[in-house]
Amino acid sequence: NAGVTQTPKFQVLKTGQSMTLQCAQDMNHEYMSWYRQDPGMGLRLIHYSVGAGITDQGEVPNGYNVSRSTTEDFPLRLLSAAPSQTSVYFCASSAGAQNTGELFFGEGSRLTVL
């Protein structure tokens, strides 16, 4: 009954370091996405994927890379961390367009860049 699992839950980085936030879902969902949540800005879409091998940019993609080699996993890579990337990151998934499209979220990954 795992749903959407994100790791790590907390991370502190120094400016310029790189890291990967992991996201896995066990619901066989086609759609997966990454959002960041910042005070006063709400949730903003970073990248999304509509199936294995298919990814695209969202509203705020700069500084982030994604890949989707399997249906289950959708990692988010920070290439060279900047203080502006301090945020809470959420991974979300939903079934394909022919289904209800209800979005399920992970518990979040809290990232601080010093």
Next chain:
Amino acid sequence: KQEVTQIPAALSVPEGENLVLNCSFTDSAIYNLQWFRQDPGKGLTSLLLIQSSQREQTSGRLNASLDKSSGRSTLYIAASQPGDSATYLCAVRPAYHKLVFGKGTKLTVNP
């Protein structure tokens, strides 16, 4: 560009009160609308999903309505409890790949 607004930003009520949270959106061309709950430091929990062809959905003490023509949705909470204290977020899905979120209403239910 689709924009979602939630008013009020914060709401404080005594326990037992019935209350309504409001969500408005600027473009009626949506795939569906979803209400979420977020507790401090936690992820988003889906409460109710209303497809574009539906008018309302109910789950326990919660009832959500959708009026696409006026660009409005309401979340009705009956007999509020302190455990209902959380931030409630509304999101519309204008396309399959994208959700647009409001900034939420922070609800406090006082014992």
